[in-house]
Amino acid sequence: MAGSFYRVVCPDCENEQVVFDRAATPVNCVVCGSTLAHPSGGKASFEGEVTETVEAR
Numbered sequence: 001m002a003g004s005f006y007r008v009v010c011p012d013c014e015n016e017q018v019v020f021d022r023a024a025t026p027v028n029c030v031v032c033g034s035t036l037a038h039p040s041g042g043k044a045s046f047e048g049e050v051t052e053t054v055e056a057r
Contacts, residue, residue: 008036008048018054019044 003022010017012034019027019037023044027037037044 003043005054006046006050007052007054008046008050010034010036011048016051019046 003020005018005020007016008019009015010029010032013029013032015029015031017027017029017036021043023037024039026035026039027044028034029036029048034047036048037046
């Protein structure tokens with residue numbers, strides 16, 4: 001099964017960013033640099049709040 005994309009809110013600056021749920025590297029906020037997701041060998045663990053699933057087209 002393919003992965004999904006999630007809209008994640010940065011816990012520090014509240015920027016919203018789309019993140020792949022199976023990120024292989026740490027994902028940082030493009031605005032403040034805070035870590036949004038950590039790889040965990042499968043689905044990533046998210047630091048920010050996941051607000052919605054984004055449909056890939």
